[in-house]
Amino acid sequence: MTSSPDKYSALLQRCAGFPAIPTAVAHPCDASSLSGALDAASLGLIVPILVGPEAKIRSVAAETNVSLDGVKIVDAPHSHAAAEKAVLAVRSGEAELLMKGSLHTDELLHEVASSTNGLRTERRLSHVFAMDVPSYHKPLFITDAAVNIFPKLADKADIVRNAIELVQALGIPLPKVAILSAVETVTDKIPSTIDAAALCKMSDRGQITGALLDGPLAFDNAISHEAARIKGIRSEVAGDPDILLVPDLEAGNMLAKQLTFLAGAEAAGIVLGARVPIILTSRADTVRSRIGSCAIAVLLAHARRARKTTEAA
The missing domain is CATH 3.40.718.10 (Isopropylmalate Dehydrogenase)
Incomplete structure (x- = not known):
């Protein structure tokens, strides 16, 4: 993509x-x-x-x-x-x-x-939008915008693990995860900022592996190096995320649809956390989006085949 x-x-x-x-x-x-x-x-x-x-x-x-x-x-x-x-x-x-x-x-x-x-499986089901945004320099993965309505901390940990495995299967060995909220500072007035801080510490402690996590980040400093610089945010993730972890389904769904209808993005959709990938399409999807969803699922299925072969060897 x-x-x-x-x-x-x-x-x-x-x-x-x-x-x-x-x-x-x-x-x-x-x-x-x-x-x-x-x-x-x-x-x-x-x-x-x-x-x-x-x-x-x-x-x-x-x-x-x-x-x-x-x-x-x-x-x-x-x-x-x-x-x-x-x-x-x-x-x-x-x-x-x-x-x-x-x-x-x-x-x-x-x-x-x-x-x-x-x-x-032991994992929570979650959805990922794999998006091609014309104004962004690489594919952008938004999760979860379709399955989990108000995920708790443990749910978010599974949601991000699912997304990391998907993005790795697509050839990005160490994806960058921006954990979104309305602000980039931790405050008990906005619970999603506390979840973001906890997820980052879980990453530090090896409870979430295979990616670089940072958050809370507001959308502007998650996506823009310049916005992060102006606010004095030092981060390997800010301005260059592969994955955007949203605080809840409402925020994620609105973000994905805004990118689609206002920024000309195309979105492929897939559900993870089950025994097999689930290709989730909408009647409003373009042919390219449908094909993209299938291609992502196929690559993930072959990655799983390869992993099973390696584990059996």
């Missing part, structure tokens, strides 16, 4: 040469979700397993003039059953990725988070 017009070419180039990853697509029953899965398949990123009402899927394919030749369809009567069967495909090992179709995000994540038949 770069600031060039072909925003996701770098991601696609990194995927070149990797085999396509089997992916359970839950309820792809509208044109955007079905074409998104099939576009990713045509680029060699995924092998889609379409899970949902077969007659409806075939009807949408006919209406949008796309071919389902050679594509596996698992019939499910409705969206809830589709979510359940898509999760089962992952649990059984048939699929290594999960992709949201036209069902509601909560419906899919409810099945993922099930304590009996879901895909939970």
Whole structure:
């Protein structure tokens, strides 16, 4: 992901040469979700397993003039059953990725988070927006803007761990994490500043590894070297973050959408913390954003394959 017009070419180039990853697509029953899965398949990123009402899927394919030749369809009567069967495909090992179709995000994540038949791990589920912002000098990852509404300190620790692992899988060995608040000083009047300070100390003590953390930082001095200099902030992170850890979902969601609609950014979305990456797309997403989400998930899946091979050796 770069600031060039072909925003996701770098991601696609990194995927070149990797085999396509089997992916359970839950309820792809509208044109955007079905074409998104099939576009990713045509680029060699995924092998889609379409899970949902077969007659409806075939009807949408006919209406949008796309071919389902050679594509596996698992019939499910409705969206809830589709979510359940898509999760089962992952649990059984048939699929290594999960992709949201036209069902509601909560419906899919409810099945993922099930304590009996879901895909939970010891980590908390969290969402990352991988953003290409034309005015920023490198990819920017914003978390969590879609899953955790008002995360506590322990939740934020998992959220940042998930984001670090993702960014490392994309080829950034030591990402820089800016922990955002409204101000850059610690004050008990703004609890997110205390969380930020605690997260930094957790990093110092080795409870969070693999990244450079700094915070609290206000958005201006997190993003701008000059703003940080004017305020006398000495930081390896300020002005050059890879990851922005937001204080809560409201702040993160507004930030990501402001960048998209006011700054011309494109955003790919993925949910982490489950047994497999979950590709989360919206009907408002561009084709590039959908492909970017798939490419990120594929790179993460191959990184996990490589790690398992190393651990088994």
